[in-house]
Amino acid sequence: MPRQSIKDFTFCALLLWLAPAMATSTTPPEDLSTADWKSIQRQIQAHAYTAEAQPEGGFRAHNPAHGLDIVHAPDGTTELRPRRGGDWHWRLTAQRVAGEALVHPTRLEQSGQTVTYHWNNNLREWWINRETGLEQWFELRQRPTGLSPKQPLTVEMAIQGNLHGVMAGEAIAFTDDTGAMVFTYDRLRVWDTTGRELAARMGVDGQTLTLTVADAGATYPLTIDPIVAVQGAYLKADNAGPSDQFGYSVAVDGDTVVVGAVGESNNVNTVNGDGGNNDASYAGAAYVFVRSGTSWTQQAYLKADNAEAGDQFGWRVAVDGDTVVVGAPREDSNARTVNGDGSSNDASNAGAAYVFVRSGTSWTQQAYLKVDSASSTDFFGNAVAVDGDTVVVGAPLEDTYATVDNAGAAYVFVRGGTTWTQQAYLKADNAGTDDGFGGSVAVDGDTVVVGAGGEDSNATTVNGDGSNNDAPDAGAAYVFIRSGTSWTQQAYLKANNAEADDGFGFPVAVDGDTVVVGAYQESPEGAAYVFVRNGTSWTQQAYLKANNAEAGDWFGVSVAVNGDTVVVGAMYEDSNATTVDGDGSNNDAATAGAAYIFVRNGTAWAQGAYLKADNAEIADQFGLSVAVDGDTVVVGAFFEDSNATTVNGDGNNNDAGLAGAAYVFDIQRLSIFSDGFESAAPAR
Secondary structure (H helix, E strand, O other): OOHHHHHHHHHHHHHHHHHHHHHOOOOOOOOOOHHHHHHHHHHHHHHOOOOEEOOOOOEEEEEOOOOEEEEEOOOOEEEEEEOOOOOOOEEEEEEEEOOEEOOOOOEEEEEOOEEEEEOOOOEEEEEEEEOOEEEEEEEEOOOOOOOOOOOOEEEEEEEEEOOEEEEEOOEEEEEOOOOOEEEEEEOOOEEOOOOOEEOEEEEEEOOEEEEEEOOOOOOOOOEOOOOEEEEEEEEOOOOOOOOOOEEEEEEEEOOEEEEEEOOOOOOOOOOOOOOOOOOOOOOEEEEEEEEEOOEEEEEEEEOOOOOOOOOOEOOEEEEEOOEEEEEEOOOOOOOOOOOOOOOOOOOOOOEEEEEEEEEOOEEEEEEEEOOOOOOOOOOEOOEEEEEOOEEEEEEOOOOOOOOOOOOEEEEEEEEEOOEEEEEEEEOOOOOOOOOOEEEEEEEEOOEEEEEEOOOOOOOOOOOOOOOOOOOOOOEEEEEEEEEOOEEEEEEEEOOOOOOOOOOEOOOEEEEOOEEEEEEOOOOOOEEEEEEEEEOOEEEEEEEEOOOOOOOOOOEEEEEEEEOOEEEEEEOOOOOOOOOOOOOOOOOOOOOOEEEEEEEEEOOEEEEEEEEOOOOOOOOOOEEEEEEEEOOEEEEEEOOOOOOOOOOOOOOOOOOOOOOEEEEEEEEEOOOOOOEEEEEOOOOO
């Protein structure tokens, strides 16, 4: 065997051996940045689920979380077996589409965790192996010519093995000879290319599994949403009290969630101090929660070391690894250096931001961020974002170095060791009065996005003419990129249907080459927009609307993005639904609020889930804040009223008005055009 092959094999074996220990540590090794460490962890986790080519053809993969061996054969058959224990086996092979036989895939290919069967020019099938389960997808590019207009589309698959399929509601349960359920084939959802959901059902008859889609009037190709979400936790502060507004801001990274409570009124100024008094009205607080398995617990109660009444610490929060950033836009000190003297109140509402770091399970304040241009009413800290050793802070009413009032600014800080310094002062190239630039910020690597919800130009194209003020408060967003230590503006983002008063740019989010911008006042119910980068060019890819959109919902008041998943909040949505994907057609719970998950397949976006709290009530305003990372979504409801003080406590009372709450939803990527796979008893 050549030497290179031996090295490669040894390296792969070492990765798999180290993966369990490395993946559980959130603290990077010495001389490795948090961002690099996160990247390594994700690669290690993904490697465990990667499909590998077999000498006889096809691919084999393992699913450690569910204890599965998976074989994708060249003939189009996918086989599942337990890795340890159990003697069952199960095979599934696509057999016919609209009655036309599928003979043999023309091509089988693999990319990382995904294996794709190309059946013909019209049909492809692919499987994605993840920790959360095994996803199966189909894409049908054109309607089969043999179907009459009134005939539904059918996909038939042959089942082999020693399991028995029986209908269990809308799902198919596969059981062994004793009747014990082994797994379910579930969650069939189908959309066409316009995003319209199509009625669909599944059925099983002996050794044939059939999917039936009512595709009359559908626009091909069909796009399938693989998202199912379930509420995983109901988060409350351990010192929850009336008017705390816990949930005003939320952030998530991996197994860590941070929740801001701008109305919390304790005068303590140490982490995990005594939170039992209310002697500093609206000082604010932030709370850290961590997940172990499926359980969430409160790990830390964060307070500023110079906490005072009215600071509204917790207005915005951000988290990356073991670093949390908290904004306090009404903090009043006149300090003009990082870690300067914050004991004065000589610059009303100048604002501040605070960096906290975790060592083990302990949190400490690492930095007190202020800028050399700080002045009264800048509202520095109105927006915060963090990625690795880079923090961005917005100051939407800053005007120190500009010739116009309240144009706004954003500031970039970088960490070297434990020291933070200001790296950049960002301004829009068309800064105007009351633009509110810095009202929202986002960062990923060397890309920063800054929103300016009050920007006034009537441009309707990316990098259009922003020199006029003919559409007051239409709004804009700006993309900046870093080269070395220098920052330059790369793009000026506008909606293609921009109009006055849309407020486009109030929330922004970025992940890689995808930016999402909310416009909560876009007429009449609000909207969100997706932009994508190719090289250095940006284009609008999608215009997102809720499937139950109504005037005044404020859809787009919050946005978040991770990979191909976008979450949008609509804090004034009015339905009384209390389950995910419940009945959102009524208006019986005014401003209860909602959030929506959208997923991308290729370049097409479709709504995947409609999120509601299980204790949703009038005026909770669920959806003011949203966050997403991987398969975890967090939604804040800052006007929720229960007096619960424990995670998953009793949320069915209204004994602590405006105490607030946050909700964690777990995305189960277990469905597809056809469906998904869920182990009944995961082996871990």
